[in-house]
Amino acid sequence: MKMLINVPETVVADALRGMAATHPDLTVDVERRIVLRRDAPVADKVGLVSGGGSGHEPLHGGFVGPGMLDAACPGEVFTSPVPDQMARAAAAVDSGRGVLFIVKNYTGDVLNFDMAAELAEDEGVQVAKVLVDDDVAVSGSTYTTGRRGTGATLFVEKLAGAAAEEGAPLERVEAIARRVNESSRSFGVALGAPTTPAKGGPTFDLPAGELELGIGIHGEPGRERRGMMTSGEIADFAVDAVLEDLRPEGPVLALINGMGATPLLELYGFAAEVHRVLAERGVPVARALVGNYVTSLDMAGCSVTLCRADEELLRLWDAPVRTPGLRWGM
Amino acid sequence: MKMLINVPETVVADALRGMAATHPDLTVDVERRIVLRRDAPVADKVGLVSGGGSGHEPLHGGFVGPGMLDAACPGEVFTSPVPDQMARAAAAVDSGRGVLFIVKNYTGDVLNFDMAAELAEDEGVQVAKVLVDDDVAVSGSTYTTGRRGTGATLFVEKLAGAAAEEGAPLERVEAIARRVNESSRSFGVALGAPTTPAKGGPTFDLPAGELELGIGIHGEPGRERRGMMTSGEIADFAVDAVLEDLRPEGPVLALINGMGATPLLELYGFAAEVHRVLAERGVPVARALVGNYVTSLDMAGCSVTLCRADEELLRLWDAPVRTPGLRWGM
Amino acid sequence: MVTVALDADFFHRWMSAVSAAVDREAQRLTELDSAIGDADHGSNLRRGFAAAVASLDEERPDTPGAVLALAGRRLISTVGGASGPLYGTLLRRAGKALGDAGTVDAARLREALRTGVDAVAQLGSAAPGDKTMLDALYPAVEALGESGEDFEAARGAAEEGASATVPMLARRGRASYLGERSIGHQDPGATSSALLFAALADTAGAVASGDDGEAA
Amino acid sequence: MVTVALDADFFHRWMSAVSAAVDREAQRLTELDSAIGDADHGSNLRRGFAAAVASLDEERPDTPGAVLALAGRRLISTVGGASGPLYGTLLRRAGKALGDAGTVDAARLREALRTGVDAVAQLGSAAPGDKTMLDALYPAVEALGESGEDFEAARGAAEEGASATVPMLARRGRASYLGERSIGHQDPGATSSALLFAALADTAGAVASGDDGEAA
């Protein structure tokens, strides 16, 4: 095992200590594993709480701040957080206008957030939930658990976060989050497996010269293994997989996302190919974001997320945001 | 070889196409390999030009924008750019108040920037140069080429960029850049080698359970190979190596930098250890930046850069900046 | 076999045995989870059962129902993932079903476990054949028999149930994302469920042989 | 050996031969550079000499001096790195030293090369023994002899010079960052310099044997 860690057991706590030391704008409860806006609860604002397994940084803790999340609850690496975390976070961010849970669609996340919602409601917090399920790789009818939540989480958190910052009520913030999710689809590719602290080695074997198409963000292998493809071929495949499901009729928001170990140099080259394919298919790109945002530890690879954009979503996208992972306008 | 590329020969051009498509605030000359502020030349402002081999992204192209660089000149992967690039960039950003070249101290960069300066001066552009040489790993007397330029480049570009944005004249911008460099030291560690397109495989072999201490950012092996260390031990070693040379008497700016493939989760854990060591040594941290900023493709590892901070440098650090890689206040 | 009254101590020792087994087998569970999941099942359960046993050791609840309910709550509050709420619910519901009796017989335990397993199926919207822990849990509860005392049969049935997941196509949990590629791998949750019933049989066997484990 | 007058065509063919050699040996040069540098020397020179030859093919300069100067300029404007300015300067300065004579003899070539190599040493502030290209270049120029026609001797001396860098401690360029660990590896730049002189010997040999390469 070669990782920049102390011992596997303290990886998440160590990272939270680091966030606490690095970001004075955040309150980090290392013990209870909650990352909060320093100014939470923000008066008269709907609270946004997300969370999930660690290993996807900057998601979610790096998206806490004005214009995005009020709190994030990191679980162990690739393991959903426990209900107490989200229940406590909800209580900490609730200004009386209710709290939205943004939940990626994985059995563990769904179950734990459901239990948290019950606990929070017992404490008198009004909770709404939105499930993010954007990954077209698992859209077939046999996949009874539904699609996975991946890159669209960033869009949901940013756009719902902007709506909440504007003072929208819970139903409206929830409706926006739901609309963003329904307007978004993703497809991911891995050139290598991530190394988890628990396993101490790559989570799957990928022979030289092969790649995995349709991967998720938890080190699980993809749907299909193929011989190595060029950046352009991968862009064709991924964008077409997304478009087939999304069928946008106007401009899109595009997230060209690195899975962790793919250099930015390569990711920008891939972004060029994604733009090429979208241009060929007649899909205008209203805004694009390129970088490592929804990652899978040190997995090599990338994903493409597209979201059908309209005036309102673009306005919310352009609204100021101030988090460790995403920042503009302030 | 497993990289997200088309062919090795077009890696840099492909990435520039991607930057062009992603960042409407930049003018990217893919053919001539120059990344420019869209509004260059900015009237009455000293122009800042940097550049170097590709593979260190977001450095330098990702640091072009208001408050930082006016232009960046990317070379091939790990290969200094050619003089024509910097000469042209200088001409493009010169508003008549002169241009500062920010050059990392490598033979290739120095020679090519020197030649560019001659060309630019022939065209009537006033050019000053500052060499960045912050890497304490090569400070011994046998290292006649001097120290390498690594993480401090970010500090020099940000702080000199802020000074230029304030309207400071060339001599003053140059003096600030030189002062920042002289006040900064770095030390880096690799847990694995990067994969270059030219070589198509790792640039050095690092057996399981070993790490390289004192690495640079070009896939060159380090000064010393050791058995695997914990994050805390690495922080002790790296911070002490820097402090021994820097001997700060007041607060520091700290860059806790990922080399490319080290997950943010691990990097934050490492940041916690760096803060611990600095606290133990009685060195206050005025500002800290954690992330992948001065990278070496997909190298696993990290580096620590400290810069002695004073009121002026902190003011320049906090000044607004708007680039793809570093952004706040606007 | 002697019909025995199972007390809080029996359940406490059962949970300790599960914790020890999960500890021992953590690597294997994680390996199985790495093939068709996300490589954390072993460390998840290890963390959870260690916390559960620590709480039991500290609070020493004095009824079987309270032991299982406390263990279940601790799993829920320390594991996370899919298995935390699922195993947590299994034990919590089973504990609740046992009420506050000071001792219970094996038949009552079997009924309580059936209630717990049904709750798992409901919570996870899963059914036998979906390649989950249910494929070990249901056969094991069934094999406990009328008396509820066929602990060794339950051990065997759970193991067989776990093995039987190998050719299945996963329809629930992370493994389902692999589609056809989930076939040929044993489900990690079914494997840990077999450990649960092996620990039960071991604990019961120790009681039957007069070795209540205190001497160990 | 026949004393020959070397014309623009000879220099053009020399540069083509270097380009072909660098192409063939690119992988090896990069491997050497990967051991003590940054794994790009092969691709650097390949790109540079291909561009230089393309320009020569297009512009067909008609004096030896103009051929070398153009090749040097192209290296500077296409290679980057340390080797671009260094090799570029070597050729540009040598070309300049040849003036605008239509043909030059080998002694004049040797003098021009010496001028070029001195310029390299000055630009890079390096000396023989620093484990750089100079360790092949200086012995090779020396070995050309009074007449400048000992091309085969120069080939051998360059190769020996390159081999002699193996035990050296690097004091210039990237390899110097390795300190003691630079010992035991052959310098990539010295190796490519040996290719330069091998190509010169091949080109001269072809002339001597009447095969001017046009037929190939």
Ligand SMILES: Nc1ncnc2c1ncn2[C@@H]1O[C@H](COP(=O)(O)OP(=O)(O)O)[C@@H](O)[C@H]1O
């Ligand atoms: N919906 C479900 N119903 C029953 N069991 C499930 C369900 N989803 C997952 N499981 C069980 O949980 C196991 C995985 O647990 P674990 O790895 O700890 O959680 P996660 O999948 O969240 O990483 C699977 O092997 C399976 O047996």
Ligand SMILES: Nc1ncnc2c1ncn2[C@@H]1O[C@H](COP(=O)(O)OP(=O)(O)O)[C@@H](O)[C@H]1O
């Ligand atoms: N100062 C110098 N003087 C002479 N030759 C040098 C000097 N620095 C480097 N070299 C030569 O350049 C070679 C490396 O070239 P190359 O790999 O193309 O450039 P870079 O080191 O910039 O990657 C070295 O092997 C060495 O022979």
Ligand SMILES: [Mg+2]
């Ligand atoms: Mg998990």
Ligand SMILES: [Mg+2]
């Ligand atoms: Mg180089």
Ligand SMILES: [Mg+2]
């Ligand atoms: Mg799992």
Ligand SMILES: [Mg+2]
């Ligand atoms: Mg090199």
